[in-house]
Amino acid sequence: MAGFTIAIVGRPNVGKSTLFNRLLEQRKAIVDDQSGVTRDRQYGVADWNGKTFNVIDTGGFVAGSDDVFEREIRKQVKIAMQEANLLLFLTDCTTGITDLDSEVADLLRRSSKPVYLVVNKVDNQQRALEATEFYSLGFEHIFFLSSMTGSGTGELLDEVVSHITDDMGEASMETNIPKIAIIGQPNVGKSSLLNALIGEERNIVSDIAGTTRDTIHTHYNMFQKEFMLIDTAGIRRKTKVQEDLEFYSVIRAIKALDEADVVMLLLDAEKGITAQDLNIFSLAARKGKGVVVLVNKWDLMEKSTNTARDYEKELKNRLAPFSDVPIIFTSVTEKQRIFKAIEAALEVYENRTRKIQTSKLNDVMLKAIEAYHPPVVRGIPIRIKYVTQLPTHTPAFAFFCNLPDDVKAPYRNYLENQIRSHFDFRGVPVKIFFRKK
Ligand code: GDP
Ligand code: GDP
Numbered sequence: 001m002a003g004f005t006i007a008i009v010g011r012p013n014v015g016k017s018t019l020f021n022r023l024l025e026q027r028k029a030i031v032d033d034q035s036g037v038t039r040d041r042q043y044g045v046a047d048w049n050g051k052t053f054n055v056i057d058t059g060g061f062v063a064g065s066d067d068v069f070e071r072e073i074r075k076q077v078k079i080a081m082q083e084a085n086l087l088l089f090l091t092d093c094t095t096g097i098t099d100l101d102s103e104v105a106d107l108l109r110r111s112s113k114p115v116y117l118v119v120n121k122v123d124n125q126q127r128a129l130e131a132t133e134f135y136s137l138g139f140e141h142i143f144f145l146s147s148m149t150g151s152g153t154g155e156l157l158d159e160v161v162s163h164i165t166d167d168m169g170e171a172s173m174e175t176n177i178p179k180i181a182i183i184g185q186p187n188v189g190k191s192s193l194l195n196a197l198i199g200e201e202r203n204i205v206s207d208i209a210g211t212t213r214d215t216i217h218t219h220y221n222m223f224q225k226e227f228m229l230i231d232t233a234g235i236r237r238k239t240k241v242q243e244d245l246e247f248y249s250v251i252r253a254i255k256a257l258d259e260a261d262v263v264m265l266l267l268d269a270e271k272g273i274t275a276q277d278l279n280i281f282s283l284a285a286r287k288g289k290g291v292v293v294l295v296n297k298w299d300l301m302e303k304s305t306n307t308a309r310d311y312e313k314e315l316k317n318r319l320a321p322f323s324d325v326p327i328i329f330t331s332v333t334e335k336q337r338i339f340k341a342i343e344a345a346l347e348v349y350e351n352r353t354r355k356i357q358t359s360k361l362n363d364v365m366l367k368a369i370e371a372y373h374p375p376v377v378r379g380i381p382i383r384i385k386y387v388t389q390l391p392t393h394t395p396a397f398a399f400f401c402n403l404p405d406d407v408k409a410p411y412r413n414y415l416e417n418q419i420r421s422h423f424d425f426r427g428v429p430v431k432i433f434f435r436k437k
Helices: 014-024 066-085 099-109 127-139 153-161 191-202 243-257 275-286 307-319 338-352 358-371 407-422
Strands: 003-009 030-032 041-048 051-057 088-091 115-120 139-145 179-184 216-222 225-231 262-268 290-296 327-329 382-387 396-400 430-435
Touching: 003 014, 003 041, 003 396, 014 051, 014 088, 014 115, 014 153, 041 153, 051 066, 051 153, 051 243, 066 099, 066 243, 088 099, 099 127, 099 382, 115 127, 115 153, 127 139, 127 430, 139 153, 153 327, 179 191, 179 243, 179 338, 191 225, 191 290, 225 243, 225 338, 243 275, 243 430, 262 275, 262 338, 275 290, 275 307, 290 307, 290 338, 338 407, 358 382, 396 407
Parallel strands: 003 051, 003 088, 088 115, 115 139, 179 225, 179 262, 262 290, 290 327, 396 430
Antiparallel strands: 030 041, 041 051, 216 225, 382 396
């Protein structure tokens, strides 16, 4: 299993959105704007003690009759049970147990996934005493906290991350072949790309039908290389409701990302990169995934001599600071540069596994440091003694120095650029740490 996902469910106003924001801290959420009776659904990634997990705020309704509520709450619980590994059932100690809470509890008692009952708005000692009535709902795991102040959230997070094993953020180990996820907004050409690949390819080893899973894995053998394509394109028919469709597509995209080594992010050339694309892109970078950007429908662009060059430059500005990423201009319908895109993804896969010998690394980097010294802080020069690549899944480097906390972003960026210019880490997020010598 790749990626651990929790979902927050509960009736309106118990504080789902507040808890969601608390769990994500300042990190940006991917918001699925809702209209009508439902409030925004949100999706994001939280960190706790070095472990990351996905959080879904299933939203809720803002107004409507009781039967509208019935329908919405059932939908919310259904999404949570399908998509999450663990459910947080949020309630509000200031109102006590309401009829609606009891209804949600009834739905959740049938869940095969673990459910944590969370009593929110326990802002002080007095409220903690009153909140004990919630034991009567009969859930085995119960937490009392205040999403507003943050008190009690640590205990909850400790319990949540205890479910996460070290390899969950990594692509599954079921096979050792590269896993490439095809991701992008609706209509950018994901299904067409898959069809084009399947059409060209005569050596498909196996095709795992994915009707019951979140993503479809197709095993390929191409250019004498094996790889697995992970896509979400086919999984559309689960719901007929437009707003749910969008939400599911975001959840699926992020699950595909969790399962992949490399993400192929498809854009529509005419529309350019959207805010949602940038969210996915930075999520991929945070999760240490390799990235290739495909600017698709390039056939529809009016072109002159420098169109591609200018487009690429502009796009890299938007992707900054992580702009060392292959950008391929494709036309899936005209079958232009599709295989180049696959090759680029496989190169990124190789780059992501690259390990640089310590001696070689120090040769190059100590020279770079000599050429441009770190700054002097409080009269003391920062001295970097040596650097080593850490034995992590994704490239990470530790620089050992006298004042690790005083090396700031500009110098960090300089070092990263030097690493990138000497060794090929194109398409791969690189992490840099400073440690006390
Ligand atoms: P949702 O509809 O379940 O997403 O609820 P919201 O997150 O929008 O919160 C509803 C209201 O409860 C807002 O006015 C919040 O400020 C308030 N709220 C949320 N958490 C707490 C808390 O821990 N303590 C207190 N006192 N108020 C809270
Ligand atoms: P998905 O929603 O991302 O899976 O997108 P589809 O593969 O269903 O494509 C949406 C529409 O865009 C279809 O009508 C495709 O024929 C069209 N399309 C896909 N790729 C290209 C392309 O490279 N050029 C042009 N002109 N149309 C494309």
